[in-house]
Amino acid sequence: MAVDELDTRILRLLLEQPRTSVREYARVLGVARGTLQARLDRLERDGVITGTGPSLSPAALGHPVLAFVHIEVTQGHLDDVGDALAAVPEIVEAFSITGGGDLLTRVVARDNAHLEDVIQKLISLPGVVRTRSEVALRERVPHRLLPLVEAVGRTAGKRSSAARPGNEL
Incomplete structure (x- = not known):
């Protein structure tokens, strides 16, 4: 578009x-x-x-721990595991990925013990082979889209000015 x-x-x-x-x-x-x-x-x-x-803060909702959990899935079970992840409220995002693992999830938790409980729940799902977790220490670049919007707008502006009569090279 x-x-x-x-x-x-x-x-x-x-x-x-x-x-x-x-x-x-x-x-x-x-x-x-x-x-x-x-x-x-x-x-x-x-x-x-x-x-x-509205944009909500998991930390303000009592879940300040953020982890990225990679999930390896038995072949042929990606859809089943993906559907099961939707039933875990601490998973705020999940993506199928290339590279190490099959799924990447963003998980929030109350504390490290709660994070371990969530990971144990994930490991017990049928079709999950193993998980690998990385705990986020500090947000360095908050979720943002304005720089992307501005870059797209600059590109669109260059295309439209180049398309005007008299701007041929």
Whole structure:
């Protein structure tokens, strides 16, 4: 999906001011409310915008320990194990991966003993061969998308200015 300069400005506002109204976004951007709503609808339909809910802190919910757990799965059981992971509330994300292991999970826990309990639960799942865990010590770069949005916007701006008549090389 091509993201143009206006889309980039919209996405930047959504990331920087997530609780602002559509009317206020339109005013700040200098576009009609209908134009903004149509852009938002398209960005959602195209899967660029995937949610509008609040971002929650596992640490503030009493789960300050974060670990990345690699799971090796018996061949042919990846889907079954993936489905079983969804029943473990401490798993906040899971991905099938290449390289060492078959699945990579992001696990939160109350403390190290609780983390061990969660890992033991994972090991006991049918189809799980072994796990390997890495405990995060400190977040160095928080989850962010604004730098990516800005880079995509710069690329889109270069493409659109190069496509204008008179800009041929």
